[in-house]
Amino acid sequence: MKVSYFHVAGEVPDTINGPxxxxxxxxxxxxxxxxTIAWALHNGAEAVQTFADLDELRAEANSWPDEQRLLVxxxxxxxxxxxDLGNSPMSVVPDTVKGKRLFMSTTNGTRSLHRVREVACVLTVALPNxxxxxxxxxxxxxxxxxMVGSGWEGTYSLEDSLAAGALADSLLAAGATVANDEMQAALALWSQWKDNPEACLRIASHGQRLIRLGDHDADFQRCAGLDxxxxxPTQAEQGVLRAVSG
Amino acid sequence: MKVSYFHVAGEVPDTINGPxxxxxxxxxxxxxxxxTIAWALHNGAEAVQTFADLDELRAEANSWPDEQRLLVxxxxxxxxxxxDLGNSPMSVVPDTVKGKRLFMSTTNGTRSLHRVREVACVLTVALPNxxxxxxxxxxxxxxxxxMVGSGWEGTYSLEDSLAAGALADSLLAAGATVANDEMQAALALWSQWKDNPEACLRIASHGQRLIRLGDHDADFQRCAGLDxxxxxPTQAEQGVLRAVSG
Known part of the structure; x- marks a missing residue:
């Protein structure tokens, strides 16, 4: 197994759908x-369907029974x-999401999902899973x-690179090899912060942005909670992620 | 002092020439x-003038006395x-470069110099300086x-990030602060490899490329030789770098 990492959707090579x-x-x-996707599926959501475009999201959600959908x-x-919900992993509790489909659009994450949608196997990862x-x-x-990070409006993000390094660290222990420079650097990042990933999330520029918005301590703790x-979360059909146990 | 790092010229924000x-x-x-620029100027080259375009390079070099120029x-x-020369720091010995102007174009480095050319103070750095x-x-x-890396054909490079981290490490010890995620990650990279930068250069994808071309051991040693x-190297006029002692 050879593992590569691309910081953002825009850096994914055009060879992605070729041999x-x-x-x-x-x-x-x-x-x-x-x-949030990991926690929502863990808490019993039927699926998470992601959209880059908000009009498409609303149109698709409207075709779904009202009591079985949530707009995120x-x-x-x-x-x-x-x-119905923002992008907080604290909001997707069982009482709210159980049996429902989440129609989701976020600033950055959905772009990367869209970029890789034709790959045979598409998963999502965060530190908790x-x-x-x-x-x-x-x-x-x-x-x-x-691995494809999401970044912030097209630029590199520290926290996605940290998680790429965390995942690669487990894969390398099982014999995988590193296939690009971005992956090497992500491993160094994980090596530096693995004993305190929350501190890394908090110094990241997007972490700083959330701190300025206020009241995100529980989010940081949840986003940094490892394993x-x-x-x-596994793509079942294009844009639709379903829970599969690891 | 706030320090930021951008992996390649293409990631440098358009605000570069604004307030x-x-x-x-x-x-x-x-x-x-x-x-190579650092060693050439150390060894007595009059200046290094860089070009993205080879025709411009030849035209400018032709206006210079033959015995006072080298095409690199x-x-x-x-x-x-x-x-006259390729891009090896081993080739710019005093007997070859003393008193001469080097007209230089390389795959990646000259793009980044071009991108920052209007900034009030433009320097170049490598591990030896x-x-x-x-x-x-x-x-x-x-x-x-x-700091602006050069990368390889527009993509991230490990070795430039290593040197960005090395420079930032010295600046932070003197009170500078980190201003973006790329800089944080570069510091983690330096932290991991500072006791053996040559090993990092050799696992980098461009290092692997040079190893495949063969016979670059002396280059690796020179490129990894710290301080x-x-x-x-300081921009004296647009595109022209001259030696100033640190």
């Missing part, structure tokens, strides 16, 4: 989309008007794994 | 342009046809310092 492309793609948006949307760290995703990949042994969930 | 832009820009191309050019790690450049910045105390030179 040199990956057998598995893993999307990362630590603050907070893929953390965030821009710039704040909940969208008319939506890092080991579950690692075990799935170790079992499946895809030849090429591409707590066994759920592996 | 929020940097007071100093530091260009990095460890393998091998900025290492590389594409894909190999010397360009009709040029890391501390000299740090001391210059500590003396001058620019408010905002932007050996006191020269600070």
């Amino acid at each position: 040199d492309g990956p057998d598995a793609a893993v999307v990362i948006d630590v603050l907070r989309a893929t953390t 949307g965030e821009r710039g760290g704040c909940k969208l008007d008319g939506f 890092r080991e579950a995703v690692a075990q799935r990949l170790i079992n499946d042994q895809p030849e090429q794994v591409w 707590q969930l066994s759920v592996v | 929020d832009g940097p007071d100093a820009a530091v260009v990095i191309d460890v393998l091998r342009a900025t290492t 050019g590389e594409r894909g790690g190999c010397k360009l046809d009709g040029f 890391r501390e000299a450049v740090a001391q210059r910045l500590i003396n001058d105390q620019p408010e905002q310092v932007w 050996q030179l006191s020269v600070v």
Whole structure:
């Protein structure tokens, strides 16, 4: 297994859907989309369907029974008007999400999911389900794994790189090899912060942005909580993620 | 002093020449342009003039006395046809470069120099003159310092990030603060590899490329040799770098 990491959707090579492309793609948006996806599916959501475009999201959600849907949307760290939930992993508790489909759009995470949507196996990872995703990949042994971060409006993010390093650390222990420079650097980042990932999330520029918005301590704790969930969000059809146990 | 790092020219924000832009820009191309520039100026070259375009390079060089010029050019790690030297820091010995102007174009490094050319203070750094450049910045105390890597054909490179981390490490010890996520990650990289930077250069994808071309051991040693030179390559006029002692 060879593992590569690309910081943002825009840096994913155009070879992604060709013969040199990956057998598995893993999307990362630590603050907070893929953390929220993991917790929502763990807490019993039927699926999470992601959208880059808000009009498409509303049209698709409207075709769904009212009591079985939730609109989840965030821009710039704040909940969208008319939506049921923002992007906080604290909000997707069982009473709220059980049996429902989440129609989700976020500032950055959905772009990366869209970019990799045609890869044979598409997963999402965050720190809480890092080991579950690692075990799935170790079992499946895809030849090429591409991790794709989400970043902030097209630029590099520290926290996604941290999680890429965390996942790679588990994969390398099981014999995987590093296939690009971005992956090497992410491993160094994980090596430096693995004993206190929350501190890394808090110094990251998007962490600083959330701190300025206020009242996100529980979010930080949840987003930094390593290896707590066994759920592996897996693309079942394009744009639709379902829970599979790791 | 606030220090930021951008992986490649293409990631440098368009605010670079506005009021929020940097007071100093530091260009990095460890393998091998900025290492070669440092050694050439240390060894007595009159100046290094850089070009993105080869026709412009030839036209400008032709206006210079034959015995006072050297054409330095590389594409894909190999010397360009009709040029005097490739991009090796081993080739710019005193007997070859003393008193001469080097007209230089390289695959990646010259793009980043071009991108920052209008900043008030433009320096180049590599591992051999890391501390000299740090001391210059500590003396001058620019408010905002932007480091810009060169990468490989527009993508991230490990070795430039390593040197960005090395320079930042010295600046932070003198009171500078980190201003973006890329800089934080570069510091983690330096922290991991500072006792053996040559090993980091060798695992980098461009290092692997040079190893495949063969016979680059002396280059690796020279490019990884930390704090050996006191020269600070400084832009004197657009595109022209001259030696200033740190």
